[in-house]
Amino acid sequence: MTGLIVFVGMFGLLALGSIWNGFVLTLLWAWFIVPTFNLPALTLAPAIGVALVVGFLTYQAKPEQDGKDKAAALLDSVIHMALKPAVMLAIGWIVKQWM
Secondary structure, eight states: OHHHHHHHHHHHHHHHHHHHHHHHHHHHIIIIIHHHHOOOOOOHHHHHHHHHHHHHHTOOOOOOOTTOOHHHHHHHHHHHHHHHHHHHHHHHHHHHTTO
């Protein structure tokens, strides 16, 4: 039963991470791509797909860290999944203020 709970939790986190990435991509696209190249706005579902494809094509495996246990590695991954788009969004917002 514990394995099922962990599996459902991991799947939920992956789904939330994908939605978060897609949302940030829609905002960055609207802020920079639409006015610069006169392209249509990107909605959430295609943005999630684009983010998944780009992530798949550019994935770089992290080297195994011997001193970390699996729980710490999982926590690092979750924090990275949440903070990377947030940092990109913050930087994008700052740059947008100069436009």
